[in-house]
Amino acid sequence: MKMEELAKGDGYKVPAAHHPFMRLGLEKLEDFHDEVVDLEATLADVVKLGGSDTEKKSSRLIKQLRAFEPSITMIGQIKSGKTSLVNAMVGRPDLLPADVNPWTSVVTSLHLNAPLPDDAPTATFQFFSQGEWDHLVENGGRIGELSARAGADDELEKVRQQIAEMREKTKARLGRKFELLLGQKHNYAELNDDLVQRYVCMGDDFEDLEEEDQQGRFADITKSADLFLDAKSIPMPLCLRDTPGVNDTFMMREQITINALRDSRICVVVLSAHQALSSMDMGLIRLISNVKAREVVIFVNRIDELSNPGEQVPEIRDSILQTLADHNGPEDPQLIFGSAYWANLALGETIDNIVSDSAEAMFNWAEASLDADTAGMSTNELVWHLSGVPELFKALSERIAEGPGAEVLAASRKRALNLVGGVRASNAIVTMRLDNNNLKVMPKAQLNAHLDKVEADNLKFLNDRLDIVFQQFGSRVDQSHKRFLDRALESLLQHLETNGEDEIWQYSPDGLRMLLRTSYQVMRRNVASACDQVFGAAAGDLAETYRSAFGVDVENFAITPPAPPEIPAPVSLGKTIALDLQTSWWKGWWKRRKGYRAFASGFYDLIEAETAPIVDELKVRQSEDIRAMAERELRDFLSEQRGLLTDVSDKSALGVDDLKDIFGITAQQEREDLFDYIFEELSDAAPAEAEGTA
Known part of the structure; x- marks a missing residue:
């Protein structure tokens, strides 16, 4: 053109x-969408194998x-x-x-x-919220916090004046509704x-x-x-x-x-x-x-x-x-x-x-x-x-x-494989019952008690492992924090000895961020390793439950554990702290100090107070969030498997005539062929996803 x-x-x-x-x-999103549609079609085939309960589980997976x-x-x-x-x-x-x-x-x-x-x-x-608004108008937000902590009264007063102006305009516009709306x-x-x-x-x-x-x-x-x-x-x-x-x-x-x-x-x-x-x-x-x-x-x-x-x-x-x-x-x-x-x-x-x-x-x-x-x-x-x-x-x-697309497909295929495995185990029991075999199965009350113990044991196993991971992480973070403060203080004292008090000193906090980021990356790997170990153990316990509860060995049967949760990036490390702002308030802070001791103690207290919230965010809030994510993944997995095992238990208790009404007799070979087809389809897709995710 x-x-x-x-x-x-x-x-x-x-x-x-x-x-x-x-x-x-x-185009890549369209390809991903096509894969989702294919997986939905496979899940629709699963419905044909397992009756109404399987349909509910498949429909829930498709909806997700x-x-x-x-x-x-x-x-x-x-x-x-x-x-x-x-x-x-x-x-x-x-x-x-x-x-x-x-x-x-x-x-x-x-x-x-x-x-x-x-x-x-x-x-x-x-x-x-009222609390968020109060923090802004009463303290001047983060700048107000920082200015107050540093004793920068002039800066703080400017912030308060600007905030007051905004507050009055807002109240004038919203009138009596203002407080109620927050x-x-x-x-x-x-x-x-x-x-x-x-x-x-x-x-x-x-x-x-x-x-x-x-x-x-x-x-x-x-x-x-x-x-x-x-x-x-x-x-x-x-x-x-x-x-x-x-x-x-x-x-x-x-x-x-x-x-x-x-x-x-x-x-x-x-x-x-x-x-x-x-x-x-x-x-x-x-x-x-x-x-x-x-x-x-x-x-x-x-x-x-x-x-x-x-x-x-x-x-x-x-x-x-x-x-x-x-x-x-x-x-x-x-x-x-x-x-x-x-x-x-x-x-x-x-x-x-x-x-x-x-x-x-x-x-x-x-x-x-x-x-x-x-x-x-x-x-x-x-x-x-x-x-x-x-x-x-x-x-x-x-x-x-x-990234997230490959992960959600891989997780969905794992859940679908487990669903197919559970339905196949149920089908094996039905086949034996229809062939007039006498089955010795674990009573339902005993099965539920056993599953309660499996859940309690594995949740304890997970939390014990995570306690160790987070304890090690907390120690590394505290060491990094103290090391940074000590180095910064040493640099300040060297500056004072070399240049005196008239030349303003500057120091970057990026070293602290790098130390904390490295500690976080180690923690992330350790959490993934702990989850792999615990989730794998839980899958093994459940596979053994199928064998001990129903005495059935099923071809191509295995419980696939879920992947560890994706741990969010430590974006709070990007939060601005005092040393990032070499502005007029810093000059004011500097000029108000007299004597090396005043500089040293004032600086240490200021930077420790400024960086403590970031350290606490990593050690407490993010660690708690990660633990909750891992627990939720394990609980969801165990709950899903409990539903499948309960379904198998229910089928084992039905009379032969009821089983014939549900499944019929002549379609058994067709059902076995469909099981093989679905299993192969779900299994063949897994390697490509793993490669893409890596």
């Missing part, structure tokens, strides 16, 4: 949500498969164009307001294609643009608006928004989580973003081409440094505003990679360059209203980046390709299919 055709447009008028080219880059919703968290600086990019990705250019007031701290989760009950809301807005949740059956504007977008001019139509009326106190919508171009459920920019005055959004990252396996860092990884982005680097490099994608937005993207993009790429290397960021991350502005233009009817400077940048980028594969594209499709969104989709699709 000639360059002049880009500016002219070709009248492409397909509605945004139906553009065929929006599927570009999503269909509800799988991998989430992608979008993070970035304010004004990086992150929200415009999210709008383009879902094919709705005007869905989320891109120009929000810097106060706004809303995490907006777009649930695409999520299966919902008929009476479920399509929009839910959660307000801050901690509440608003649900809506239908989603529309006005609704989003009211809760997410912060406006300034409220006096002339009707009470229920005020733009941004609730934005100050809205903590999160969950919006459910269809995205026909995306072949499966997906959650895109749009977070507020992290570089805010009170670091309130930093904690919100950390919590959002905890809930996602994949994150997209959106940077502006004009200031890719400036000094204000160090907080972003700290956050993504604690996520696996493979699970981070960097999208450099707004290349439409570059004068010569063909030459400037390689320079920006080199600069970003160097900055990441200099600040211990993820190694060799995938960088994608594009323009949300171009993507949203491509979704419109024509691109005739493109800004002239942006058109010139587009021509320049097209000449530098297009190849022969794009020759047959329409104008809008070509602009979509140049926007970088297809490449972003491709990167995300690969990560979902090879």
